[in-house]
Amino acid sequence: MRSYTIGENDCGQRLDRFLAKAVPLLPQSLLQKYLRLKRIKVNRKRSEGSYRLALGDLVELYINDEFFVQDGQEDAFLSARDGLEIVYEDENLLLADKPAGLVVHVDNEGQVDTLINRILKYLAGTGQYDPRRENSFTPALCNRIDRNTCGLVLCAKNAPTLRVLNQKIKDREITKRYRCLVFGTPSPPHATRKAFLRKDAAKNQVEVFDQPVPGGHTILTEYQVLASRDGLSLLEVILHTGRTHQIRAHLAHLGHPLAGDTKYGQNRQNQGLPYRYQALCAYRLTFDFPTPAEHLEYLRGRSFQVKKLPFSLEEL
Secondary structure (H helix, E strand, C coil): CEEEECCCCCCCCEHHHHHHHHCCCCCHHHHHHHHHCCCEEECCEECCCCCECCCCCEEEECCCHHHCCCCCHHHHHHHCCCCCCEEEECCCEEEEEECCCCCCCCCCCCCCCCHHHHHHHHHHHCCCCCHHHCCCCCCEECCCCCCCCEEEEEEECCHHHHHHHHHHHHCCCEEEEEEEEEECCCCCCEEEEEEEEEEECCCCEEEEECCCCCCCEEEEEEEEEEEEECCEEEEEEEECCCCCCHHHHHHHHCCCCECCCCCCCCHHHHCCCCCCCCCEEEEEEEECCCCCCHHHHHHCCCEEECCCCCCCCCCC
16 A cells, blocks of 8 residues: 655645656556445545645555565666756746757657756755655656757746746747847848747658648747858747747748758858857746736846857857
8 A cells, every 4th residue: 555645735635646656556447446446535535547646645546566666776867967047946836048959858769867867866965856745746847858959948847837827828928039140131220020830740850831731830030130240140039829949940941941950950060160050048037027927026037148159140
């Protein structure tokens, strides 16, 4: 038998969703069966999967040990490297500056050295996170950027913060600004351009069209030319829609591929440039919050940005 006492990071969620995270090895079909057979109880009584857990509830599971993660398996993040550039941190969240080349989550290759694992290792080392004290919650990233894009990624340290930030991002109450180097100079120097993007999941690549296409999604990309020199321009970009590779593919479609981007640009253009990856950085994040933000009100109107862009016109 295994039991869980519901804490601050567990309460408010459905019992079946809590169990899916607390006991990930338990198949959904067996979970429902064990609920019916009273082998899963809340406060020593039979419960439905839809029950909303309250602070202090006791969840008891009379199931085989094979369904529980064995000791040590939850500490895989400790194998990640130590490098972590923290831009801002408080008791609720952490803003990290991710370097290009680092994936944010474990990918299909099973990469252990990821941004989230580096963050978990840091939080464990500072005593802010211990997987053995948590039933279902793990600090989680609220946004993600491509492996070869650098810049700000937001991590929630507790469940209430994760819930609020995910909703704020969904409602577009957190503004992210990007900077990039592109070939040529877009005209006009400031515009919001509309197009239609279709993803090819098998190729991990997208196509952009001027007219609607089957399977396509509308995209809106705003850019501002900040400076130009020697056939390259530094842009600031705001995404009014968030689609895979939107900045890279849309700007390439407009005739201005990113410097260093061999997927949507041309190899011959990039010869001689000092970039291993596309010159793109999620450099600034602002908590706009036009609506109430619960315990995160103190962030309203605050902005954070990376200490230094890893590319510039001057170095070229």
